[in-house]
Amino acid sequence: MTLVSDFHRSTLTQLAAGLRARRFSSVELVSAFLERIEASQRALNAFISVTREQALAAARIADRALEAGTGGPLTGVPIAHKDIFCTQGVRTTCGSRMLDNFVSPYDATVVAKLKAAGAVMLGKTNMDEFAMGSSNETSYYGPVRNPWDPQLVPGGSSGGSAAAVAARLVPGATATDTGGSIRQPAALCGITGMKPTYGRVSRYGMIAFASSLDQGGVLTASAADAALMLREMAGFDANDSTSVEREVPDYLATLEQPIAGLKIGLLREFFDTGLERENERCVREALKVFEGLGAQLTEVSLPHLPLSVPVYYVVAPAECSSNLARYDGVRFGYRCENPRDVNDMYRRTRGEGFGAEVKRRIMTGTYVLSAGYYDAYYLKAQRVRALINEDFIRAFDSVDVLIGPTTPTPAFAIGAKTADPITMYLNDIYTIGANLAGLPAISVPCGFVQQLPVGLQVVGPHFSEARVLNAAHAFQRATDWHTRVPRGYA
Amino acid sequence: MTLTREQIASIAALARLELTASEFPVYQESLSRIIDFVGALDACDTTDVVPMAHPLAGLAQRLRLDAVTEEDHHEQYQPNAPLTAAGLYLVPKVIE
Numbered sequence: 394m395t396l397v398s399d400f401h402r403s404t405l406t407q408l409a410a411g412l413r414a415r416r417f418s419s420v421e422l423v424s425a426f427l428e429r430i431e432a433s434q435r436a437l438n439a440f441i442s443v444t445r446e447q448a449l450a451a452a453r454i455a456d457r458a459l460e461a462g463t464g465g466p467l468t469g470v471p472i473a474h475k476d477i478f479c480t481q482g483v484r485t486t487c488g489s490r491m492l493d494n495f496v497s498p499y500d501a502t503v504v505a506k507l508k509a510a511g512a513v514m515l516g517k518t519n520m521d522e523f524a525m526g527s528s529n530e531t532s533y534y535g536p537v538r539n540p541w542d543p544q545l546v547p548g549g550s551s552g553g554s555a556a557a558v559a560a561r562l563v564p565g566a567t568a569t570d571t572g573g574s575i576r577q578p579a580a581l582c583g584i585t586g587m588k589p590t591y592g593r594v595s596r597y598g599m600i601a602f603a604s605s606l607d608q609g610g611v612l613t614a615s616a617a618d619a620a621l622m623l624r625e626m627a628g629f630d631a632n633d634s635t636s637v638e639r640e641v642p643d644y645l646a647t648l649e650q651p652i653a654g655l656k657i658g659l660l661r662e663f664f665d666t667g668l669e670r671e672n673e674r675c676v677r678e679a680l681k682v683f684e685g686l687g688a689q690l691t692e693v694s695l696p697h698l699p700l701s702v703p704v705y706y707v708v709a710p711a712e713c714s715s716n717l718a719r720y721d722g723v724r725f726g727y728r729c730e731n732p733r734d735v736n737d738m739y740r741r742t743r744g745e746g747f748g749a750e751v752k753r754r755i756m757t758g759t760y761v762l763s764a765g766y767y768d769a770y771y772l773k774a775q776r777v778r779a780l781i782n783e784d785f786i787r788a789f790d791s792v793d794v795l796i797g798p799t800t801p802t803p804a805f806a807i808g809a810k811t812a813d814p815i816t817m818y819l820n821d822i823y824t825i826g827a828n829l830a831g832l833p834a835i836s837v838p839c840g841f842v843q844q845l846p847v848g849l850q851v852v853g854p855h856f857s858e859a860r861v862l863n864a865a866h867a868f869q870r871a872t873d874w875h876t877r878v879p880r881g882y883a
Numbered sequence: 884m885t886l887t888r889e890q891i892a893s894i895a896a897l898a899r900l901e902l903t904a905s906e907f908p909v910y911q912e913s914l915s916r917i918i919d920f921v922g923a924l925d926a927c928d929t930t931d932v933v934p935m936a937h938p939l940a941g942l943a944q945r946l947r948l949d950a951v952t953e954e955d956h957h958e959q960y961q962p963n964a965p966l967t968a969a970g971l972y973l974v975p976k977v978i979e
Contacts, residue, residue, distance in 0.1 A: 498959040591938040605937035703921040723972050728965035735975050744901030752900055757917050759898040773924050775934030782935055814913050815920050831938020
């Protein structure tokens with residue numbers, strides 16, 4: 394890749410400040426990042442759509458606002474949206490053949506809010522189809538490659554957003570997390586990924602997968618950047634019935650607070666199950682950093698947590714089978730050719746429009762919700778979910794945050810886990826708990842194993858985003874793992 | 884547990900999914916494994932536990948006035964439809 398500028402060496406926070414100080418223009422910035430996106434597309438496949446013309450037009454408008462002194466906190470800052478967020482007038486595919494030709498007639502609330510804050514969208518990032526996957530291999534548009542090693546997966550489902558931020562193709566990107574889809578790719582790509590509390594960020598215009606678990610968030614190079622972006626995305630939205638009417642604190646205001654006295658719980662179950670030794674070493678080293686900053690470590694146990702993956706693989710498919718019933722070939726999206734009758738149209742449209750993993754989850758969900766199985770599977774899973782939630786609440790009686798690994802292993806080879814869905818599902822063993830309980834959680838880089846990044850996860854009580862970001866930022870002030878950039882993209 | 888080919892056919896019919904002949908054994912195998920995997924939940928004692936439908940269970944569901952808030956947007960929406968005529972969505976004939 395030819396270097397045309399060094400904008401990509403700055404953080405999102407620095408770029409926003411530089412724009413406000415008029416040290417460079419948004420058009421310069423946007424042009425430089427567009428060039429990086431286009432130059433890396435063949436190697437990484439991180440984007441499904443690049444919106445060059447719209448981005449330059451928005452950058453020109455941003456420059457006028459900056460000149461007039463009427464800019465917002467993100468005016469002129471380039472970002473990318475995961476292709477699960479509806480963008481008015483721009484193709485929104487959700488990584489699926491089903492929506493290959495879908496041009497959204499409206500903006501998701503997250504998109505509208507970031508637009509209102511002045512951010513400039515450069516394109517839509519690749520993802521696992523309908524966000525169902527942990528490796529970005531289920532995308533209709535082909536796998537995304539990990540910038541640290543193109544033979545490896547970037548994680549998923551927000552793999553395109555994660556690879557884009559890791560390769561510094563954009564300083565920040567939106568993402569969504571249903572079972573780990575922000576935190577797991579953040580860990581595998583060596584960046585920062587924040588999933589807020591369920592209900593904190595509007596889901597309006599965010600294509601639904603599992604509605605009791607889905608939550609929008611951010612992928613950035615640092616916790617400080619995540620705080621800046623999240624502050625603009627979060628907040629009540631009357632268009633989302635699960636949006637919570639609660640003020641958004643200024644996450645930046647508390648970022649620099651010292652963390653001496655912070656009570657950290659180490660999840661025993663996280664260290665017991667499948668964690669590779671070298672990953673554990675990185676996480677233990679990170680815990681020493683927290684101790685050095687004055688935090689107190691205690692071990693806690695969440696006895697029902699090992700059941701979180703089986704709970705998830707009942708609840709998420711059940712909700713997905715219901716949500717994806719809307720893809721019927723009638724109002725939008727793919728329709729099969731020459732249907733014989735309306736049932737043939739439904740069946741072939743869905744059989745041809747959905748990929749293998751999406752069909753697997755729809756059928757799993759259909760099975761666990763069907764007559765005679767509902768109590769045994771769905772209701773049972775919801776009961777165990779309640780027990781997992783109680784475990785978390787009890788733990789937060791005695792500690793401020795829980796810390797542990799984000800994933801059991803570093804990034805794995807493309808194709809290595811596609812044959813066995815259960816092996817793939819177990820990637821999310823440490824991340825699913827926060828979705829089941831609706832808790833905010835962040836993954837930050839905490840070391841390397843054989844030149845591959847390792848993630849550390851911080852989970853907090855409901856609506857404690859400020860505390861989680863504060864802890865992550867304190868760690869990043871004491872370490873430099875988050876500043877590492879893959880070779881070829883530095 | 885092993886799901887039979889008939890069970891897969893019945894699930895696919897309920898889900899309105901046409902499967903090809905080669906997909907049947909794939910889903911028979913993987914769905915059986917997933918159902919076995921989630922069977923681990925059986926061992927957990929959930930007597931008297933109230934099922935948790937979503938994480939905001941403690942919060943009251945927000946209500947709004949029963950008033951029309953949406954305008955007619957069909958002209959904006961229908962360009963995404965596979966087949967329309969005179970402002971209507973067209974599907975294959977349902978009634979003879």
